[in-house]
Amino acid sequence: MSSYISSSNNRFYVAAESAYGVASAIQGRHRISAVRLKARQEQVQADRRDKTGSRSYAGAPPGSRKQTTFGLNTYMTAWNDPSQEPGHGPLITAAMGGAVQIFNGGSVASETNTQIAFAAPHGLSVGQAVAIGGEIRFVASVMNASAVNVNAPFTGTVVPGSVASATATYRLANDLPSATIFDYWTPGTSVQRMLAGTAVDHFSIKVNGDFHEFEFSGAAADLIDSATFAGGQAGLEQFPGEPDPAGFDYTIIPGHLGQVWLGSVASQFFTLTSAEIRVDNDIDLRNREFGSLTPRGIVAGVRKVTSSFSVFAQDDIETKALYEAARQISPIGVMLQLGQQPGQLFGLYLKSVVPEIPEFDDSESRLQWTFKDCRAQGVSDDEIIVAFA
Numbered sequence: 001m002s003s004y005i006s007s008s009n010n011r012f013y014v015a016a017e018s019a020y021g022v023a024s025a026i027q028g029r030h031r032i033s034a035v036r037l038k039a040r041q042e043q044v045q046a047d048r049r050d051k052t053g054s055r056s057y058a059g060a061p062p063g064s065r066k067q068t069t070f071g072l073n074t075y076m077t078a079w080n081d082p083s084q085e086p087g088h089g090p091l092i093t094a095a096m097g098g099a100v101q102i103f104n105g106g107s108v109a110s111e112t113n114t115q116i117a118f119a120a121p122h123g124l125s126v127g128q129a130v131a132i133g134g135e136i137r138f139v140a141s142v143m144n145a146s147a148v149n150v151n152a153p154f155t156g157t158v159v160p161g162s163v164a165s166a167t168a169t170y171r172l173a174n175d176l177p178s179a180t181i182f183d184y185w186t187p188g189t190s191v192q193r194m195l196a197g198t199a200v201d202h203f204s205i206k207v208n209g210d211f212h213e214f215e216f217s218g219a220a221a222d223l224i225d226s227a228t229f230a231g232g233q234a235g236l237e238q239f240p241g242e243p244d245p246a247g248f249d250y251t252i253i254p255g256h257l258g259q260v261w262l263g264s265v266a267s268q269f270f271t272l273t274s275a276e277i278r279v280d281n282d283i284d285l286r287n288r289e290f291g292s293l294t295p296r297g298i299v300a301g302v303r304k305v306t307s308s309f310s311v312f313a314q315d316d317i318e319t320k321a322l323y324e325a326a327r328q329i330s331p332i333g334v335m336l337q338l339g340q341q342p343g344q345l346f347g348l349y350l351k352s353v354v355p356e357i358p359e360f361d362d363s364e365s366r367l368q369w370t371f372k373d374c375r376a377q378g379v380s381d382d383e384i385i386v387a388f389a
Contacts, residue, residue, distance in 0.1 A: 005185060005186075005187075005190055006186075009185055009186035009187075010034075010183070010184070010185055010186075011031060011184045011185075011242065011245060012031065012032050012033075012034040012037065012072075012074075012181065012182065012183060012184075013026045013030040013031050013032070013181075013182040013184070013242075013243070014030055014032055014087065014088070014090045014091050014179055014180070014181055014182070015030050015090055015179065015180050015182075016089075016090040016093060016094075016177060016178075016179050017177065017178045017179055017180055017196075017197070019235075020178050020197050020221065020295075020296070020297050020298065021178065021196050021197035021221035021222065021234060021235075021294065021295070022196070022234060022235035023180040023194060023196050023234040023235060023236055023240070024180055025240070026180075026182055026240065026243055027243050028243045028244050028245050028247060028248065029081070029084050029087065030087060030090075030182075030243075031087060031245055031248050032074055032077070032087040032088055032091075033074060033075045033077045033087075033250065033252060034072060034073065034074045034075075035073040035074065035075060035213070036071075036072070036073045037070065037071070037072050037073075037181070037183055038070060038071040038072075039068070039069070039070045039183070039193065039195055039220075039223055040068070040069050040070070040223075041066050041067070041068045041222075041223040042066065042067055043060060043064050043065075043066055043067075044064060044065045044066065044067055045060050045064065046060075046064075063293060065287065065293060066222070066293070066294070067219075067287070068195070068219060068220040068221065068222060068223045069217075069218070069219050069220070070181070070195055070198065070216075070217060070218065070219070070220055071215070071216070071217040072091075072181065072215070072216045072217070073213060073214075073215050074088065074091075074213065074214045074215075074216070075211050075212070075213055075214075075252040075253075076088075076211070076212040076213070076214060076252065076253045076338060076339070076346055077249060077250070077251060077252055077253070078249050078251040078253075078343050078344045079168070079343055079344070079388045079389070080249055080343050082102070082104070082105075082165075082166035082168075085100050085102075085168060086168055086388045088214060088388075089168065089170070090179040091179055091198075091200060091203075091214075091216050092170045092203070092386065093170060093177060093179075094176060094177055094178060094179045094198060094199065094200040094216075095176075095200035095203035095216060095279055095281070096170050096171065096172050096173065096203070096279065096384075096386070097171075097172055097173025097174065097175055097176050097177070097300075097381070098170055098171035098172055098173040098381075099173075100168050100169070100170055101125075101128055101168070101169040101170075101171070102166065102167070102168055102169075103122075103123070103124060103128055103129065103130070103164075103166060103167045103168075103169070104166055105131075105163065105164045105165045105166045105167075106118045106119065106120060106122055106163075106164050107119040107120070107161060107162075107163060107164070108132065108158055108159070108160060108161065108162040108163070108164060109146070109160055110160060111154065111158040111159075111162075113153050114140070114149050114150050114151070114152065114153050115143065115147060115148075115149055116130060116132075116147065116148055116149075116150060116158075116164075117146055117147040118146045118147065118164070119146075120146065121145045121146055122145070122146060122147075122148065124139050124142060124148055125139065125142065126139050126140070126141060126142060127139060127169065127171060127349075127382065127385045128167065128169045128387075129167040129168075129169045129347055129385075129387030129388075129389060130148070130150055130164055130167065131164060131165045131166075131167050131342065131345055131389030132154055132156070132158055132162055132163070132164050132165070133154070133156040133157070133158065133162065133342075134156065134340050134341050134342055134345070135154050135155065135156055135259070135337065135340075135345075136167070136337050136345045136346075136347035136387060136389045137150035137151055137152055137154065137335075137347070138150060138151045138335070138347065138349040138385060138387070139151075151261070151266060151333065151335055151349060151351070152261045152266035152268070152335060153266075155259075155268065165342050165343075165389055166389065167387050167388065167389040168387060168388045168389075169385060169386075169387040170385070170386050170387065171381065171382070171385055172303070172378075172381035172382065172383060172384065172385075173381055174300070174381060175298075175300065176199060176200070176281060176283065176298050176300050178197050178198055178199055178221075178298060179198045179200075180194060180195065180196050180197075180198060180234070181194065181195040181198050181220075182194045182240070182242075183195075184242040188242075191225050191226055191227045192225065192226040192239065192242075193223065193224065193225045193226075194223075194224050194225075194234065194239075194240070195220040195222075195223055195224075196220065196221050196222050196224060196233075196234035197220050197221025197222060197234075197294070197295060198218065198220045198221075199218045199219050199220065199283050199285060199298045200216050200217070200218045200281065200283075201217060201218035201219065201280065201281050201282070201283045202215070202216070202217045202218065202278065202279070202280055202281070203215070203216055203278070203279040203281075204276055204277065204278040204279070205276065205277045205278075205336075205338075205346075205348060205386075206255075206274075206275075206276050207255070207258070207272070207274065207275040207276070207277075207309075207336060207338065208255055208256055208272065208273060208274050208275065209255040210254075210255050211252050211253060211254060211255045212252075212253045212254075212255050212258075212338045212339065212346065213255070218281075218283060219283065219285050219295075221234075221285075221294045221295045222234065222294050224239070225239075226239040251344065253338060253339045253344050253346075257338070257339055257340045258336060258337045258338045258339060258340060259335075259336070259337040259340075260272045260275075260335075260336055260337075261333070261334075261335040261336075262318075262322060262332060262333070262334055262335075263318060263321055263322070263325075263332050263333065264321070264325065264330065264331070264332050264333065266333055266335065267318040267321075269311060269318065269319075271311045271312040271314060271319070272309060272310070272311050273310045273311065273312065273368060274309065274310050275307065275308065275309035275310070275336065276307070276308050276309075277305075277306075277307050277334075277336070277348055277350070277384070278304075278305070278306050278307075278308075279303070279304075279305050279384065280303070280304040280305075280306075281300050281301065281303055282300065282301030282302055282303070282304070283298055283299065283300050283301065284299045284301065285297070285298060285299070286298075286299060303383070304375070305350065305375070305376040305378075305383040305384045306373045306374060306375055306376065307334055307350060307353055307371075307374050307376065308370075308371065308372045308373055308374065309334075309370075309371055309374075310361070310368050310369065310370040310371070311368065311369055311371075312366055312367070312368055312369075313360075313366075313367040313368060313369050319369075322355060322358075322369070322371070323357075323358065323369070325354075325355050326354075326355040326356060326357045326358060326371070327357060329354055330354070331352040331353060331354050331377060332352075332353055332354075332355060333349070333350065333351050333352070333353070334349070334350040334353050334376075335347065335348070335349045335350075336348050342389065343389075345388065345389040346386070346387070346388055346389075347386065347387045347389070348384060348385070348386045348387075349384070349385045349386075350376045350383060350384050351382070352376065352377040352378070352383075353374050353375070353376045353377070354374060354375055354377065355371050355374045356371055356372055356373060356374050358370055358371045359372065
């Protein structure tokens, strides 16, 4: 006897596509921890102007174009297998463009303020992440084959022999790839879905909630389901079955754990109350071309990277420097670390952000300054870098 389907009996997987709209094979490692997927497909209905002899709508012709949009909320989870890309990787690559860069880690020979020397050649490049002892930083400059400068000092003890753990770094790129999102339900006889040709238009990271959370939204080439699947859709002959999800780590990261570094000279702040970093790609799908029912590709417009954050107002030099930078239209660096345990770290670095003049929020017992929609600047696809460790 059939029954209602529980909304918690739902599992999500994400895989990168080698060609737009062609679904990739998935494995258990592609699973992510998601809160909600909103997917909508609607038929584009043009106005009919022919005289039908009545006021009734005669319907749209078969084969009309369809428009597919989506929104996906996910929790940040642990990265326990550095030999594999983090589960969120294909979505972040779809949002930012750049392929993942893996640093396998190494042994520290010495550390002085922001200078890290390794016992062997590191192979790092400017912007890549370095993680030591539950902290993550980004390479500001490469001194030589075995030493780098990072954007902010490590606060913990770093001694010769300390281990730099593996990191996965994602950068911006001019072109955006696509991904496939798979949406599986229990029981297996219910309708299963997949979004092929997923293009991420908006990517945001929210800080200091109950849990660290990522949000992705945009458009897709097609929404395909197991009930009406026809051979050839998304380059497949049959709707793909769910892989074995055994071994998935359900560990999610508390939203209040991490570090904040702000300023033209990086200073650690303990007064952050909320923050959101957002990447907007201004995408346009190639969905108006003659001879095609589904979009043919992704066209990215002018990128916009913004940060909004609130801090408790204080009369110390570092806090006042934020206000002065806003008044003087002077760029600052912004670095956030989410999490504080190895394998549970996510970092983001905006090297040049012009803060907006803050709003004074005196609605509560302590004054807060709210900096809204502060635009990040860049030279060549370098407004923001993110990484897992």
